[in-house]
Amino acid sequence: MKPDKIVKKQILNLPVYETGKPIEYVAREFGLDPDGILKMASNENPLGASPKAVEAVKKRLGTLNYYPDGGCYELRQKLSKKWGLAPAQFAFGNGSNEILEFIAQCFVGDGDETVFGAQSFIVYKLATIFMGGVCRSVPMPGLKYDLDAMRDAVTDRTKVVFMTNPNNPTGCVVPQAEVENFVRSLPEHVIFCYDEAYTEYQENPVDLRNLIAEGRNVICLRTFSKIYGLAGLRIGYSYSSEEIAGYINRAREPFNVNSLAQAAALAALDDDDFVRRSREVNNAGRKQFVEAFEKLGLEYFSDGANFVMVKVADAPQKFVEMQKRGVIVRPNVGYGLPDWLRITIGKPEQNERCIGELAKLLK
Template sequence: MNYADLANAGVLAQPVYEPGKPIARVAQEFGLVPDEVAKLASNENPHGPSPLAMAAGRAAMGSAHIYPDGAGHLLREAIAAERGVEPEAVIPGNGSNEIIELLGHAFLRPGVEVVMGAQAFIVYKLVTRLFGATAVEVPMKGFAHDLSAMRAAVTERTRLLFVASPNNPTGAANEAAELLALAEDLPEHVIFCLDEAYAEYLDTAPDLRTAMAAGRKVFCLRTFSKIYGLGGLRIGYGYGDQELVALLQRVRQPFNVNAVAQAAAVAALGDVEFYEMCRRENAAGREVLVSGLNAIGFETFGGSANFVLTRVGDGSACFLKLQSQGIIVRPLDVYGMPEFVRITIGTQEENQRLLQAMQVWSGSELRPA
């Protein structure tokens, strides 16, 4: 008997999530200097961690022999103050991915349905399948979530409905008014989960806190991996109704968020200068990338997040070509988008290198006419 015969069905149905290759490995494979490899594949912050977060993280290392605060008191207070909610309405996680998994533990099982966009962030589907629930994938409209179609896909069996705005990998965001209308229209057996991983990059982020306060079943996810530059520490959070948060608290590991991450996240929340710099640089970098890519002849999509979706012809071939030049982007076959790559907005220098490499790729014969 094989191990697979013993495994849960959800595990066997699970596609393997393939993260981009690390810089050191790409450098080694292509004979490059690691410092010259630009990783524009995972929507990380090209400006590094916030300096205040780094200092706080280093200081926290001095107590690394002590378990972290399992309840995350200081962190929850800091997040609650920033979000304008009670600390009891906040649950920190080992990345916001962990919070998605906690939702699975609490609400998903065979026979239950989860509504999501067909090109939505893939972890919704992975977690749904892991718990043996059914992913109901709703076609998207011009790469944005089609909220009326998603509402129509809700059945008696639906427990969760995910919308990422802006969505990864498509970049499209939904209007605040239509998100609010959906929150108000969903039946009470459905939890509307709004993933705000890239909300900080929007000019005005949708705000569902009024719907939350009015008792609608709305739960929001945020992360420190993007604008706060702490992807390597794995820290994110969810906020919503205190009853829901209390349920999720029951299913998490006792010390799910490490002490260095907690300290760094608290400091990052207070680093307004860094935050504003990242927003400005991202907006400027987006303009450079979009106009540069368009000038070479590539169509670009997406709104205000820290990445650009680009139609390049053969996404995998483009990815390999760029990788050989020390630039890592994300091919999107796994999202059923083989003609596209997703490019994280980098530093000014990285953006220029990317454009030069795309100029070379534009002459490549694999590109469609």
């Protein structure tokens, strides 16, 4: 019997998550020098990793023969103090992406529904399909969440509502009051999964700890991949009620977070100067892109996070042509936005080069 007759139907129907193209791939494909290529596709920190995290990793290199702390004890204690939550309210993953999969494993079964924005992080869809669930993808007019439509999409079959804020890939931001009102409107049988991957780029980010304290079924997710610059180590965490965190930890595999990632995350939490500098560079870069797009007469969207969206004719081909010029950006065909490119905000000289190459293609 052929494997396609044996494999789960969910796998046959599962879309492939296409990551941003690595520098080495583009160098091989177009015969370019890797050192001259700019990767502005995956929302990585252009300043690199937190210096304190780098030093912590170096100190731990001599212990690689030992398994990591399976419970992330030190990191759990530190986050407990940082957020004023009990240690048992946290769960850890190989990136917050893995925790999204845990959440689906815990709460989504055959025929169960999840609700999310049509142009929101594609892993919500993948995790749902993988567990045999049904996706309720809600249109996002103007690249923004329609909270009324999302609430209307909730049914007796809904188990999880997902939201990224700021959203990826559109970058829209939903303010505190609107998020709180939306969560309070949800029925008790629904889990609200609030993805805070880009929240550190906000000056006054939404804080849902009060809703968790009220007993709401809220799970908040954070990552060290973005503003802390630890994307290559893959570490993220969630915080929720102790009961919900307990279920997530049951789904978690032993030793899922490696020792170097734990050491780096611990140190990064103390690197306030790096976080502040990263936010400053990001804010200046956003302004640089906005001014350039306005001069070029391009439609753009840039409310928050560490990237901008820009609308250009024949965006998929522009994506290829930008690679030939040594600049990797991100197409959005898979998100139903074929005319848009997502560009990670870089350092001033990186932004200038990206803008210049794009401008040449528009002539």
